[in-house]
Amino acid sequence: MHWYYVKDGDKAGPIADRDFPDFVARGEVSDETLVWNETMSDWMPYGKVPDTLAAGIAQASVSTGPTCSICGKEFAADQLIDFENARVCAGCKPDFIQQIKENAEISGETVMQYAGFWRRFGAVFIDGIIMYVANLPIGFVLGIMMPLLTDGSEPGAMFWVAFAVMYLLQLLIPALYMILMHGKYGATVGKKALGIKVVMSDGSPLSYGRATGRYFAYILSGMILYIGYIMAGLDDQKRALHDHMCNTRVIYK
Structure with missing residues (x-):
């Protein structure tokens, strides 16, 4: 809607509806000024504008238009x-x-940019190499101790104790690696190398407790024929099963 008003005997305008309150506030349009817009049948003093129109103008004079989310300035x-x-x-x-x-x-x-399936796969591959190298000494020691701890042709009790300890170490090392790295940095070495990290759905960092839960959920994703991992390639937010379970997201740093 556009407004017109009489100034010094001449018609002035058009003025956009959102700008008209400024003319009123500056005194260029007073109660005695003749005004007209497309909704009115004839010219009339502004002070006699019907209540419905006057209320609309008053509301426009105090309301603000949409603003930019960055600078906060008002724009159309x-x-x-x-x-x-x-x-x-x-x-x-x-x-x-x-x-x-x-x-x-x-x-x-x-606002988060979610890491894609192949980027996450690359990070898992790098971490897998790291875990393989970390477990090599354990297997090497077990290979040396095997003939020393066997009782004749049969393994003795000490052999099975040593075997159990080394097996537990092979389980504990990746667990500590994943939990501590995610809890402290939000990323393993593989994720750091590829520029991604794990956060909560609101962008906040993981706690150690959440990192622990995510590690066991991560194991579950692999136990079901790796379907839990494949889900990351199909989900709109690139979430694997363990991300769904723990409310986490893998994003670009």
């Missing part, structure tokens, strides 16, 4: 770019894109 709706719950002006667009890349908070919400 068609001058802002909508992105989920954020609105960004053209001038702030480069900063906004940079914030997305850095998983920065925008309007109180965290």
